[in-house]
Amino acid sequence: MNSASPDSSYLPTASPEMLTLRAELLHVLREFFRRQDYVEVETPILSADIVVDAHLEPFLTTLSSGQEYFLQTSPEFAMKRLLAGGMRAIVQFTRAFRVGEQGRRHNPEFSIVEWYRVGDAHREQMDFVEQLVGTIRDEVQRRPLPGGCRPNASLCQQLPFERLTYDEAFERYAGQKVLSADIDDLRRLALGRNLHPPESLSHEDRDDWLNWLLAELVEPHLGQSRPTFLYDYPASQAALAVIRTSSDGPPVAERFELYIGGIELCNGYHELTDADELRDRMRVQAAIRTAQYSRPLPETNRLLDAMEAGLPASSGVALGWDRLLMLAVGADSIEDVIAFPFDRA
Numbered sequence: 001m002n003s004a005s006p007d008s009s010y011l012p013t014a015s016p017e018m019l020t021l022r023a024e025l026l027h028v029l030r031e032f033f034r035r036q037d038y039v040e041v042e043t044p045i046l047s048a049d050i051v052v053d054a055h056l057e058p059f060l061t062t063l064s065s066g067q068e069y070f071l072q073t074s075p076e077f078a079m080k081r082l083l084a085g086g087m088r089a090i091v092q093f094t095r096a097f098r099v100g101e102q103g104r105r106h107n108p109e110f111s112i113v114e115w116y117r118v119g120d121a122h123r124e125q126m127d128f129v130e131q132l133v134g135t136i137r138d139e140v141q142r143r144p145l146p147g148g149c150r151p152n153a154s155l156c157q158q159l160p161f162e163r164l165t166y167d168e169a170f171e172r173y174a175g176q177k178v179l180s181a182d183i184d185d186l187r188r189l190a191l192g193r194n195l196h197p198p199e200s201l202s203h204e205d206r207d208d209w210l211n212w213l214l215a216e217l218v219e220p221h222l223g224q225s226r227p228t229f230l231y232d233y234p235a236s237q238a239a240l241a242v243i244r245t246s247s248d249g250p251p252v253a254e255r256f257e258l259y260i261g262g263i264e265l266c267n268g269y270h271e272l273t274d275a276d277e278l279r280d281r282m283r284v285q286a287a288i289r290t291a292q293y294s295r296p297l298p299e300t301n302r303l304l305d306a307m308e309a310g311l312p313a314s315s316g317v318a319l320g321w322d323r324l325l326m327l328a329v330g331a332d333s334i335e336d337v338i339a340f341p342f343d344r345a
Contacts, residue, residue, distance in 0.1 A: 043078030222259035275307035
């Protein structure tokens with residue numbers, strides 16, 4: 001009598017060789033930060049505070065008392081509280097959680113490396129990220145890779161990383177700058193490229209148009225010949241970054257993202273330190289969430305208290321460790337570099 005084949009979902013999706021390499025490269029990364037005088041810290045994964053972002057949905061748990069706590073989408077709020085408490089250069093290797101982010105490049109639970117240094121602006125952190133990614137690249141190239149993997153071609157180039165402003169990237173790949181464009185201008189740009197907006201696009205939200213056009217026309221080209229920094233984002237997309245004004249152009253957010261092979265790898269800010277400005281931005285994000293029928297999130301938190309007490313000027317970066325590893329070894333999917341993705345958790 002033939003028995004049914006056993007369910008193999010108990011097995012990890014990454015090979016033992018890949019998981020061993022992952023551990024070894026994480027050790028290399030920790031040593032990199034140690035040599036740069038960063039202190040490794042730990043902050044709560046479950047917290048009553050949460051980043052208020054209209055486009056990030058956190059996992060929620062409710063205590064028997066009725067108090068709501070959130071699995072953190074990023075350790076950002078708590079790490080900035082450490083800066084307000086006197087720490088100068090800190091890094092955390094932890095897990096983050098985001099509802100609905102699942103696919104070849106996403107898992108709802110993922111590994112994040114996040115760090116902050118007092119006194120740095122975003123440009124210094126771009127230099128630092130280039131050193132970090134180069135260190136992992138060089139280490140991978142010295143090792144045999146599991147299953148015949150090959151590093152992403154963009155990472156194999158021993159060249160300085162490319163740096164493009166948001167407007168420069170749109171001008172190069174979409175044919176025009178967009179920081180001063182209104183929604184009608186963006187509609188015409190889409191029509192000229194024979195692009196038809198999806199039904200989910202908010203036709204009255206300029207940032208929705210910008211994000212869609214970025215994904216369609218610009219992102220696929222970024223980081224193809226060598227890793228590319230995209231920086232000086234629209235001021236309306238500042239999140240928790242400083243906004244810089246000038247007399248010869250529109251205001252911009254002092255933030256950046258790094259792309260490798262068309263894939264976004266990390267996000268960095270010259271950090272906002274103004275508590276009143278943070279309150280205003282959180283109200284805007286909360287209103288967007290409400291308009292999109294998302295549940296409201298708390299608009300008061302201990303980071304506001306830290307800012308009121310005095311948050312030092314700093315710059316910070318959040319990097320997806322699973323995604324960097326996937327690109328560094330040339331894996332096809334994030335499942336190839338983690339033990340148990342969400343459907344096997």
